Amino acid sequence: MTRIALVDDDRNILTSVSIALESEGYQVTTYNDGASAYQALSQDPRDLGVFDIKMPRMDGMELLSRLRQKSDMPVIFLTSKDEEIDEVLGLRMGADDYVRKPFSQRLLIERIRAVLRRREARMNPDAEENAASTITRGKLTMDNQRHLVTWDGQSVSLTVTEFLILETLASRPGFVKNRDQLMDAAYDDQIYVDDRTIDSHIKRVRKKFKAVDDSFSSIETLYGVGYRYNEA
Numbered sequence: 001m002t003r004i005a006l007v008d009d010d011r012n013i014l015t016s017v018s019i020a021l022e023s024e025g026y027q028v029t030t031y032n033d034g035a036s037a038y039q040a041l042s043q044d045p046r047d048l049g050v051f052d053i054k055m056p057r058m059d060g061m062e063l064l065s066r067l068r069q070k071s072d073m074p075v076i077f078l079t080s081k082d083e084e085i086d087e088v089l090g091l092r093m094g095a096d097d098y099v100r101k102p103f104s105q106r107l108l109i110e111r112i113r114a115v116l117r118r119r120e121a122r123m124n125p126d127a128e129e130n131a132a133s134t135i136t137r138g139k140l141t142m143d144n145q146r147h148l149v150t151w152d153g154q155s156v157s158l159t160v161t162e163f164l165i166l167e168t169l170a171s172r173p174g175f176v177k178n179r180d181q182l183m184d185a186a187y188d189d190q191i192y193v194d195d196r197t198i199d200s201h202i203k204r205v206r207k208k209f210k211a212v213d214d215s216f217s218s219i220e221t222l223y224g225v226g227y228r229y230n231e232a
Helices: 011-023 034-041 060-068 084-093 105-123 127-132 160-170 179-186 195-212
Strands: 003-007 027-031 048-052 075-080 097-101 134-137 140-143 148-151 219-222 226-229
Touching (some): 003 011, 003 034, 011 027, 011 105, 034 048, 034 060, 060 075, 060 084, 075 105, 084 195, 105 160, 160 179, 160 195, 160 226, 179 226, 195 219
Parallel strands (some): 003 027, 075 097
Antiparallel strands (some): 134 140, 140 148, 219 226
């Protein structure tokens, strides 16, 4: 059974959303602040987390930042309409998606399913695909089957969405991918994201690679066009 951590200081949301998720077959653990969630999840990560951004004691972004040091658990943020800046910051920090309040429970469930499907596809590819499950481009190695990424032998932890975007670029070095193509690769058709979301993911991927190699420059921006992976 897929285990989901729901973190929000609004008890009405905790109650209603957990009931909806449990009716879909998910096992849900709820927390009403980030500090208690961090204490539990740092010891026992779940398959996916749904975090409110604005919370007492520890907000959702601090919770994600701390957990990212130990886990690549997929995370969906819950944000208010006036928190667009927080959405961008959250994606840069490694969130996989976000849903704005007020939201329909059906929309949230679809977002959860989409993120879990992307993770499952990376963790358990079909047997016939295993032979071609590794991409090597210069110092970059991507193991699709195990969802592992290394740069010059050093591990780089990517979220599912980040992995899919990098895989799309690295699969055809030198070829430009526009933002629409990257959206199609990383998100299901029913999920709308804007250009800024893709840009935020790219910035986050670059930051992670620069953390292990400050000279990393393999993801190139072609302004007004898109991005490409440069193997040289």
